[in-house]
Amino acid sequence: MATVVAVDRHRAGTQARRYVVADVFATTPLLGNPVAVFLDSEGLSTERMQQIAREMNLSETTFVLPPDKGGYRRVRIFTPVNELPFAGHPLLGTAIALADADPVDSMELETHEATIPFTFTRSVEGVLSATMRQPVPEWQPYELLDTLLEGIHVTDPILPVEVYRNGPRHVFVGVSDIPALSAIRPDLLVLAKLPNVAVNCFAGSGYRWRSRMFSPAYGVAEDAATGSAAGPLAVHLARHGLIEFGRQIEIKQGVEMGRPSTMLATAFGSANRIERVEVAGSAVVVARGSLYV
Template sequence: MGTYEYVVADVFTDVPLEGNPTAVFPDASGLCAGRMQQIARELHLSETVFVLPPEQDGDIRVRIFTPVNELPFAGHPTLGTAVVLGASHEAKELRMETAKGTVSFELERDHDGRTVGAEMWQPLPVWEPYDRAAELLTALDLVDTGSTLPVEVYDNGPRHVFVGLDGVPALSSLEPDQRLLARLPDMAANCFAGSGTRWRLRMFSPAYGVVEDAATGSAAGALAVHLARHGLVPFGEWIEIRQGVGMGRSSTMRARATGTPERIESVQVAGAAVVVARGTLFA
């Protein structure tokens, strides 16, 4: 049996017990994938991150687990990990190896030198029309209203499907049928509303072991691409995305996409994080 220290950080917030929590194991050497999955199931957060020595061009390497599966990339846990590791990483930049490639972070520090946030350059997503859109709209009880934009799936590690609603009240009142959503494999249903630079998001993914997520950083980047591709936000402009409001875990993410509808050049997501707990696991 080994002893492993871990940290819990609330991500995309600077207020403890808001945002989306993630658990970070700063030194997971010696843990196999099966044990990592068991630990993620035990902690039962939307994602748990295990930090390992780099193998290629990064400062560190990470493996990311939901309670039910491993993800090649995810936004809020990697940003939370960057903030946690900032306490011992003196450089302004941190390069993190993921299964989707190396992700770069620029760390934000306060006047005391503490890392309080980060900006990440995410893997570029690929997208296509979602071939089970009718089933998804049925599960969301949106057959009559449909989506304000084409229902498309973006893959940047997780697979995010986007459905647009006419306004925040309609978004807030959604009550998805989780049993029907669970029949749609390897996807997260992201419902959004808003205009200009201010947007709201809700994410549901029983396929990833998450009934509803409080902040989804990978979806924030993909949403910025989706909105820019369809002309609702100019390429290169930062947008603010709020999530988790109805859950009592308000989160704020900033995102932007640069490029053109045919060729995305970069996807950036930024936000704050705050450490709320430290513990020891005997595994």
């Protein structure tokens, strides 16, 4: 009883903030990439959101707010160390969590980078998957190539190493095959010298690819599923002739971490003009709770 009284006194003057945890780009709990979604974040300061993201200690935590620009909701996205203008798996998980409670067929979520449209595939049991239309990325050759290759111990990338920006910055390094991809042991101290970038290594062929992402700059040693990189990877492969524009590819990630994830990505247009980029996947809610702050 004494413990309960102490907890009640600690909660005095606080507000219960409801949240869910969803495993994203997976249909089975404890796979994919988790995200914590705070469903009602009005009144929270930026500093408090960052503290909560650090407390949750997941790769990303999202905070749902009323819209500013006519969208369904506004969403802010935090890693344990910083705020992101756009991110894929946290937004897809947030969209599915919101659509579970409201049987809409589509919604637009406002982010710092852009307003992101979502459409949903449903069954009688709920949302099966969501498709997001991502910002069309910009790209250029990566400026710190030598340090990058030193950090991942790759000497002969299969394609030009380029960095794409659709909010976060993603640099892509192709390796010869999946065993070579799985064998990468990154030097995170070297990669930490690369500012404001996530390092994505990939391998595969046809319409089936594998990826690994390392980003000390964003506070993530390795990520189980990076939705914001899935669209640019499809663009990268199509621009360099490894896949056709307009054909969906499957990207597996997180295998080496024991949290396999499946992302579907499509780049529409041509090498001269990217018309749109879509990324799709599933998510499953694995926890619900309240945080008293």
